[in-house]
Amino acid sequence: MLKIKKISDVVGKKVYTDEGDFFGDIEEANLVNNKVDSWRIRVSGGISNLFNGARGVIIPHSYVKSVGDVFIINRVAMPSQQDLPEIAGGLEVD
DSSP states (O other): OOOOOOHHHHTTOEEEETTSOEEEEEEEEEEETTEEEEEEEEEOTTHHHHTTTOSEEEEEGGGEEEESSSEEEOGGGSOOGGGSOEEETTEEEO
C-alpha cells in the first residue's frame, strides 16, 4: 500500500546522510509544477562550517533516498573537504 505524506507532515523532520551523519532539519519544500523539486534544509552544528557558515542549503529531491520518520539523503549532497577553499589565518587563499 502506498502511503502518501503531506508536505506539512515532513517539515521539521531530522535529516541524516546515508552514512548516518546528522545533517539538519527540513524547513520547506520547493515545488515546480506541483511536484517537489528540492528541499530547504536548516543545517545544524558543525556541518554549517562545511557550507561557509550558511544556516541552510537547498538539496535537490533526487538526493533524497528515503522519507519516513527521518529523511535520508545521499552523502554526495555534502561538500567534500577537497571542494572547500583553503583557509589560512581566516583568509581565503586563491
